[in-house]
Amino acid sequence: MYSLLSSPADSVRPELTSSRVTSPLTSPRPNAENYKELAAGRRQMRTLYRAMKMKRNSRISATNLEAISKMMAPVPDEMETVDKKAAAAIKNRQNAERARQTTKQNMMIMKSENQNLRKEVTELHAEIGYLREQINELTQLLNQS
Numbered sequence: 001m002y003s004l005l006s007s008p009a010d011s012v013r014p015e016l017t018s019s020r021v022t023s024p025l026t027s028p029r030p031n032a033e034n035y036k037e038l039a040a041g042r043r044q045m046r047t048l049y050r051a052m053k054m055k056r057n058s059r060i061s062a063t064n065l066e067a068i069s070k071m072m073a074p075v076p077d078e079m080e081t082v083d084k085k086a087a088a089a090i091k092n093r094q095n096a097e098r099a100r101q102t103t104k105q106n107m108m109i110m111k112s113e114n115q116n117l118r119k120e121v122t123e124l125h126a127e128i129g130y131l132r133e134q135i136n137e138l139t140q141l142l143n144q145s
């Protein structure tokens with residue numbers, strides 16, 4: 001079938017090998033038109049990237065300006081909130097002081113009640129001692145008679 005000098009590639013039809021499909025993207029050697037198209041595409045991409053970068057930078061600077069302006073001068077609404085917070089802090093301090101005073105008063109009342117109860121306990125112990133002596137005397141009298 002094949003001779004020793006010929007190869008299967010030689011038997012390929014010549015009309016298929018000679019006709020190539022060329023496009024600007026697949027051609028091995030781009031011509032002047034292809035260069036113009038590619039350059040235009042690159043310019044467009046550079047323009048888009050530049051616009052995106054500028055937009056990003058402007059966004060960052062705008063937020064920085066807002067932050068700086070907020071630090072420089074508080075807005076009147078914020079001043080009202082600061083006043084409200086200060087008033088709330090003062091009220092909290094007053095409530096805490098009142099609670100401390102109430103706790104102190106309750107402690108003093110409980111201490112005095114505790115002292116009174118201790119006095120009653122000592123009086124009761126003394127009375128118990130007296131009653132035991134009385135019981136001992138009476139039992140001795142009963143035992144003697």
